[in-house]
Amino acid sequence: MDAGHDLPTPDAAAGATHRPTQEELRERKARTRRHLERTGEVMTLSMGPQHPSTHGVYRAVLDLDGEVVLAVRPEIGNLHRGVEKLCEYRTYHQIIPLTDRLDYISGFAMNHGFCEAAEKLMGVEVPDRGRYIRTIAHELCRLANHILWLGTHVMDLGTQTFFCICFRDREYVLDLFEMLTGARLTHSFCRIGGVAKDLPDGFDQRCRKVIDFLPKRVAEYERIIKHNRIYYKRAKNVGIFTAEDCYAWRVTGPTLRSAGVARDLRKDEPYAAYPEVEFEVAVEYNADVYDRFLVRMKEIRESCKIIRQCLDNLPDGPFLAPDAGHSLPVKKNVLRDPAAMIQDFYQVFRGPQAPKGEVYRGIEAPKGEMGFYIRSEGGSKPARVHFATPSFYHGQAVPALVEGEMVADVVAIFASVDLVLGDCDR
Amino acid sequence: MGLVDIVKKGTFVDILRGMSVTGTYFVVDKVTVEYPKEKLHPYPRFRGVQALLTDPETGDTKCVACMLCATICPSRCISIVGEQTPDGRSHPAGFDLDLSRCVFCGFCEEVCPEAAIVMTRQYELATFDKNDLYLDKERLLANQVYAHKELFAHPGERGAPAPAAAGAAPGTQEGRRP
Numbered sequence: 001m002d003a004g005h006d007l008p009t010p011d012a013a014a015g016a017t018h019r020p021t022q023e024e025l026r027e028r029k030a031r032t033r034r035h036l037e038r039t040g041e042v043m044t045l046s047m048g049p050q051h052p053s054t055h056g057v058y059r060a061v062l063d064l065d066g067e068v069v070l071a072v073r074p075e076i077g078n079l080h081r082g083v084e085k086l087c088e089y090r091t092y093h094q095i096i097p098l099t100d101r102l103d104y105i106s107g108f109a110m111n112h113g114f115c116e117a118a119e120k121l122m123g124v125e126v127p128d129r130g131r132y133i134r135t136i137a138h139e140l141c142r143l144a145n146h147i148l149w150l151g152t153h154v155m156d157l158g159t160q161t162f163f164c165i166c167f168r169d170r171e172y173v174l175d176l177f178e179m180l181t182g183a184r185l186t187h188s189f190c191r192i193g194g195v196a197k198d199l200p201d202g203f204d205q206r207c208r209k210v211i212d213f214l215p216k217r218v219a220e221y222e223r224i225i226k227h228n229r230i231y232y233k234r235a236k237n238v239g240i241f242t243a244e245d246c247y248a249w250r251v252t253g254p255t256l257r258s259a260g261v262a263r264d265l266r267k268d269e270p271y272a273a274y275p276e277v278e279f280e281v282a283v284e285y286n287a288d289v290y291d292r293f294l295v296r297m298k299e300i301r302e303s304c305k306i307i308r309q310c311l312d313n314l315p316d317g318p319f320l321a322p323d324a325g326h327s328l329p330v331k332k333n334v335l336r337d338p339a340a341m342i343q344d345f346y347q348v349f350r351g352p353q354a355p356k357g358e359v360y361r362g363i364e365a366p367k368g369e370m371g372f373y374i375r376s377e378g379g380s381k382p383a384r385v386h387f388a389t390p391s392f393y394h395g396q397a398v399p400a401l402v403e404g405e406m407v408a409d410v411v412a413i414f415a416s417v418d419l420v421l422g423d424c425d426r
Numbered sequence: 427m428g429l430v431d432i433v434k435k436g437t438f439v440d441i442l443r444g445m446s447v448t449g450t451y452f453v454v455d456k457v458t459v460e461y462p463k464e465k466l467h468p469y470p471r472f473r474g475v476q477a478l479l480t481d482p483e484t485g486d487t488k489c490v491a492c493m494l495c496a497t498i499c500p501s502r503c504i505s506i507v508g509e510q511t512p513d514g515r516s517h518p519a520g521f522d523l524d525l526s527r528c529v530f531c532g533f534c535e536e537v538c539p540e541a542a543i544v545m546t547r548q549y550e551l552a553t554f555d556k557n558d559l560y561l562d563k564e565r566l567l568a569n570q571v572y573a574h575k576e577l578f579a580h581p582g583e584r585g586a587p588a589p590a591a592a593g594a595a596p597g598t599q600e601g602r603r604p
Binding site for chain 1: 457468469470471472473492494497498499500529530531532533536537539541545
């Protein structure tokens, strides 16, 4: 039998290609730096901002010596919209639509994180049903994000069909989002004290079908990609970023978990309904592009498990806190109940009255740890809002990731840390 | 070349295996639609262009110019001029909505205490003329032909029925076909 048809097993190929140790990596980077100082023959290549595999408007200026990348100077800010400043002129309710334009691939996670932070500031308790619906929507956006990541990442490595396969499957998740929230990307679904609407009729069955179906799709992705010789050679032992590097550059999310650190805010600082569901934190140990792929595939399976548990145990009751001081009323009550109408007018004209103080709340967004910082001087508008977005930190780590690698691997490594420039520049 | 390979090549095993994947897509439902000819129905909650509803009793708009939607709007795209009708009712003399600023967050629909402004399922808003994106009161009232009828009966939550579809396989979008 022709040896070319054998599938490479991870163990066999790990022996074939040597995995550099920490010392060797450090030495390699130091050597390229020395080389850069010594020689003047450096070719400068501008990649982006319109390059398709920068996933947005990121520009990287690469200094090349032949095929080896010596230095990278990233330029960000092409998509700067001043969201943090805009937030200072809006009430807490009005900030919610701004947040889902941060990371527009996983809009609900951004809504959710902001509402968690605002609730921590105001001391609002979210009812059980609200917490479960939030968890379902959050995990759905993790599914959509990881499937889109896989499609674009593998397309950067040269396949076209696989991109279409991934987009077809992401469509089922976006379909659920349209049914649940009314929009496909910019959901604006979370509210301070819960969620905007209850689950619609028929959502349960449809969602169960999708989460039964997606793990089968993941198995198909793995059948196509995991043992694909081309993908394997281009991803294995490329772009190694160890746990020490991740700590130094504040790189979180699947990149950190692929380096063997079981850091997941859903477990470490639980929020929403995560303490009540069982799931495993996906961890891999080789810290390369290939393992980031494996971690994300595991996370899709775990997300499906979480959604199934939430649908099974979905409690009855209100989905929005009956907190007249801080949350908008439920629409159907406004039309019947005078007290709810007064609450409606109060919330719109006065806004939610927050106490003085400052809070930080981190959530595990699909791309990594997403931090929300709010400083309040009292009143309905925050004095300062800061979004510690994962893409920004991942973007600044790009020089450390790609220096010393081959120029053809830049796109693979760049895609593997998962950037979205709306999130990075905000 | 081993005997197994010779048999494999003689019987086209690999080609048949590959073509069986391709051939599957002749028989399963297709996931795409040919857009301008056939269109998908958005779900009842879909947030498309806004409409102002008319009160069937008075024939006038339900809006009472309370300014809630203009105040909550995060992009400040609604401007209302209120006035009193001769019978003492509050009523908007002008109701302008600038779609080029609108972010379709649905807050205007959510806070309206009279269920007068609703988001419809109309999503085909592309235009060559920028003035088409500036909706005045007449055009907003005209948009109510797009509003789903369920909203009149049960405004807001749980009113609109589910888009059937519960029985459709996730591999298809049958339920959303018109």
